[in-house]
Amino acid sequence: MESTPQVKPAPKLFPLIVECLQGKHYSKRTEEAYIQWIKRYILFHSKRHPREMGAAEVEAFLNHLAIEKKISASTQNQAKSALFFLYDVVLEQALPALENVTKIKVQKQLPVVLSKQEVQAILSSLDGTAWLIVSLLYGSGLRVMECLRLRVADIDFARLEIFVRDTNGHKNRITLLPASLVEPLKMHLQNVQALHNQDLNKGFGKVWMPSELAKKYPDAGKDWQWQYVFPSSRLSVEQDSGLVYRHHADEKPIQRAVKKVVAQTGIKKMVTPNTLRDSFATHLLEGGQEIKTVQQLMGHADESTTRLYTKVVNTGGRGVASPLDVI
Known part of the structure; x- marks a missing residue:
């Protein structure tokens, strides 16, 4: 049967x-x-x-x-x-074009941009890891989470480059590493490596890895090159697997630190950590960099996004001198 x-x-x-x-x-x-x-x-x-x-x-x-x-x-x-x-x-059930969805009009607002003097005032009021992170936001044009997700292998000191991994892995890019941050970053990584060695000695030392890499190289998560440049101060337990990881630092302390120093310096603008990234793009354009170069450094898919910054370059009547100032 x-x-x-x-x-x-x-x-x-x-x-x-x-x-x-x-x-x-x-x-x-x-x-x-x-x-x-x-x-x-x-x-x-x-x-x-x-x-x-x-x-x-x-x-x-x-x-x-x-x-x-x-x-x-x-x-x-x-x-x-x-x-x-x-x-x-x-589900492998492809949806057709959704023709009856109410589309929300995108409100394109001009980015808030700091002057170079305001950037300097913010940086001079920070220290330690917060200073280094905010310096990278302005000096490399990184988003906050891009900065916090950096791995040791992403920093190329010799070429003064930073490899920025797109969150979906499809639009990776390379941006610049300011020469003035090389030594502070190397000193920071010495402390991070000491922390990593302590974790290894305790039987930990693993970071989250993309699933395919984790399957192919099960122990890669413990390698120094894959460690986060800005690790969390505490270990975390993954709910699903029970594995212990040291994730990257959280963005909230950086947000609070920037908000605090902006208030202290008396800057009357709506400033967030990503305002430093917007200022990076604007100051490059003011300095004569081609828009294509800035687009690549910022990781913009469309040049029109980068062109928004040209609208805040040479502000004050778009760089035109008022007749009151020339009489």
């Missing part, structure tokens, strides 16, 4: 989503954001399984976010990307 072939049960949805995200090298932060959007989508439709739904339900959810929740265009795009990933990659 032939035995009845056993049907392999379908994998549970959320472990499958995580597996697909990690397989595509999405960052931990993107992974968490996508999972939250997918959960909200399912709850919005009374916990129906996504396989039972399609374009109409996705459009209804995105319109709800736009009209009822009044989210921004970038937030709507993130929710949309999460749902396209769910259907196209995870």
